[in-house]
Amino acid sequence: MLFPTEDDGSVPNVGTRVLLFTGKGGVGKTTCAAATALRAAQQGKKTLILSSDPAHSLADALDRDLGPEAQEVQDRLFAQEVDLYYSMKKYWGNMRDLMLTVFRWQGVDQIAAEEMAALPGMNEGSVLLWLEQAVREEDYDLIVVDSAPTGETLTLLTLPQVTQWWLAKAFPFQKFAFKSVGVGVRKTTGIPLDKGYEELEVIFEKLERIRDVLATQDTTSIRLVMNPEKMVIEEARRAYTYLQLYGYSVDSVIVNRVLPDEQVPDNSFFEGYVTSQRRYLEEIDGSFSPLPILQVPHLGMEVFGNERLDQIADAMYEDSDPTAVLYDEDTFRVRDEDDAYIIEIRLPFVENEDVTVRHNGDQLVVQVTNQRRNYILPNFLSYYTVTEHTLSDGWLHVHFESEDAQS
Numbered sequence: 001m002l003f004p005t006e007d008d009g010s011v012p013n014v015g016t017r018v019l020l021f022t023g024k025g026g027v028g029k030t031t032c033a034a035a036t037a038l039r040a041a042q043q044g045k046k047t048l049i050l051s052s053d054p055a056h057s058l059a060d061a062l063d064r065d066l067g068p069e070a071q072e073v074q075d076r077l078f079a080q081e082v083d084l085y086y087s088m089k090k091y092w093g094n095m096r097d098l099m100l101t102v103f104r105w106q107g108v109d110q111i112a113a114e115e116m117a118a119l120p121g122m123n124e125g126s127v128l129l130w131l132e133q134a135v136r137e138e139d140y141d142l143i144v145v146d147s148a149p150t151g152e153t154l155t156l157l158t159l160p161q162v163t164q165w166w167l168a169k170a171f172p173f174q175k176f177a178f179k180s181v182g183v184g185v186r187k188t189t190g191i192p193l194d195k196g197y198e199e200l201e202v203i204f205e206k207l208e209r210i211r212d213v214l215a216t217q218d219t220t221s222i223r224l225v226m227n228p229e230k231m232v233i234e235e236a237r238r239a240y241t242y243l244q245l246y247g248y249s250v251d252s253v254i255v256n257r258v259l260p261d262e263q264v265p266d267n268s269f270f271e272g273y274v275t276s277q278r279r280y281l282e283e284i285d286g287s288f289s290p291l292p293i294l295q296v297p298h299l300g301m302e303v304f305g306n307e308r309l310d311q312i313a314d315a316m317y318e319d320s321d322p323t324a325v326l327y328d329e330d331t332f333r334v335r336d337e338d339d340a341y342i343i344e345i346r347l348p349f350v351e352n353e354d355v356t357v358r359h360n361g362d363q364l365v366v367q368v369t370n371q372r373r374n375y376i377l378p379n380f381l382s383y384y385t386v387t388e389h390t391l392s393d394g395w396l397h398v399h400f401e402s403e404d405a406q407s
């Protein structure tokens with residue numbers, strides 16, 4: 001993949017496989033993630049399943065009590081439910097002290113200050129920090145991330161790009177300013193400004209590292225979970241588009257809770273549902289092909305505990321390796337044609353009018369509805385001009401021509 005990100009540092013040599021499960025709320029992400037983690041552990045892989053969903057349903061699926069730190073729930077299987085306030089004390093201690101001191105200085109009572117200190121993005125950032133630690137320590141063969149619903153997952157996955165911009169553009173100047181005055185502010189007011197910024201610098205660097213891990217196809221795969229229902233399919237399409245925009249690898253689609261046709265008698269209560277389900281399954285095949293589509297039948301009961309999770313794993317993977325890369329395709333390509341270059345970005349399910357492309361110096365800015373990504377270009381393309389962009393067969397084609405070629 002050529003220059004899709006801002007820095008040109010090498011991707012960490014990661015021996016740990018990462019699988020992230022996402023989808024609309026209520027489709028069964030946790031069940032599919034837990035079944036995958038269980039099957040991998042049964043096959044001999046030391047596995048951590050990390051839940052970022054604030055609903056904390058992972059404990060229910062595993063039928064075990066879980067805490068904010070990883071704990072072994074059975075042989076080779078470890079589980080953890082991320083807790084925001086515990087994570088704040090672990091990773092954001094100085095920032096938390098900074099916020100609490102500021103709020104108390106302004107007369108805010110302690111309970112309200114504790115709540116207000118949990119800034120937007122901290123929960124998503126905490127999940128990434130736990131993931132970064134687990135990957136860096138290389139203690140697991142597999143890490144399964146049971147993510148929050150789609151919107152929160154997109155926030156989670158775009159957070160490293162936001163911090164990347166801060167590191168490159170704004171942070172160096174602010175860091176200098178705050179380090180210069182921070183000690184004086186702390187001595188005068190008690191507000192630990194300098195300590196908070198030092199911690200923030202470390203956090204930004206960790207988020208930068210985990211971004212490379214998440215964007216490496218051989219290391220990280222995302223699995224989209226859905227039900228055969230109209231609104232769920234539409235949200236999955238949008239999620240797939242945005243994940244491709246940000247360069248993340250989706251290696252399969254899991255269709256959960258499929259009612260088996262043969263078990264639904266004619267003229268029964270479920271006949272209409274099965275008829276529409278058949279239509280939606282065809283729509284999913286047409287929309288997401290050539291991605292592998294894994295069907296999971298409705299078990300007719302709640303899914304929790306090893307026995308039922310085994311049934312889910314059997315339906316998804318049969319006897320195959322659940323940690324394998326099920327599909328691998330570049331989402332970013334570059335072609336040269338005579339005196340021109342064409343950058344190709346995988347963008348399914350969008351129309352040309354939904355896409356805005358802007359060339360700004362060494363950056364190519366691509367926006368799809370309310371999601372935007374900045375691609376850092378090599379220096380020589382700064383002297384090229386974007387002449388047009390087109391969409392065909394799910395690919396965005398951005399044409400660059402030199403000034404000489406245009407004259």
